[in-house]
Amino acid sequence: MKLPKAQYEEIAQVVARMPPTRQSLRKLQRRFPSQSQSTLLSIFSQEYQKLIKRTHAKHHLPEATEAYYQRFLSQPSKCSPKEYDYYIWH
Template identity: 75%
Template sequence: MILTKAQYDEIAQCLVSVPPTRQSLRKLKQTFPSQSQATLLSIFSQEYQKHIKRTHAKHHTSEAIETYYQRYLNGVGRNGTAPVLLELANEVDYAPSLMARIILERFLQEHEETPHFLFKEVMVSHLGNLINLLSTDDKVIFNQVPNDW
C-alpha cells in the first residue's frame, strides 16, 4: 500500500503528543491498522529524529549543560540507584543517550587530570549501570523493536 503525504502527516500529527515508547507504537498500530509495523516504526523514528535535531542547540548551550550536570549530580547524590539520567532526559524531552553524552562530556571537562586507567574503571561502571537502566526501562526507543509490539 502506498502511503500518501496526507496519511504520513496524519500519523506524524498523532506522534506529537505521545512519548517515544513501545506502548505509543502499539497505540499507533491500533489507530492505523492498515499500515505495517515497519512503516509506522519508520515514521515514528523519522519524527523523533526531526524533534531531536530541532531541539539539539537548545540542549547544548553552556547554561543548559551546566544545569543538566548539576541536576544529575544532585540526583545521584540523593539516590545513587535512581534512574536520574533517564528521568532528566524525559523531563526535558531529549534522547537519554544524548543526555548521557552531555553529562559524560561535562564530566570529562571537570576531570581532565584523572588518570586514564582510573577514569576508565569509573566510567565503565557508570555506563554499565546506564545501559542496564536503558535496556530494562521502556521509556526509550531502541534500535530494534520486537515484532510483537
C-alpha cells in the first residue's frame, strides 16, 4: 500500500520532535497504528539521518571540538584514577 505524502509528512513532523529512542518508536506505533512497524522505522531512520547530515559539520568545527573537550575535562570523573588508567591502557 502506498503511503500518502501528507501522512509521510505528518509522521516526519512528529519524528522531528522526538528523541531517537526505542520508546519514541513505540509512541509512533501507538499514534499511527495503521502503519507497519517497518514503515515507521524507515521514516524514523530517514529523518534521523537527515538530522545527522545537517548538523555533522557544525559539531566537527575546531571551535566545537575544543568546547566539547573542555566540557569533558571540566566534568568530575566517575571512576577512580586506577580504573581510568586501566581503561586507557587496556
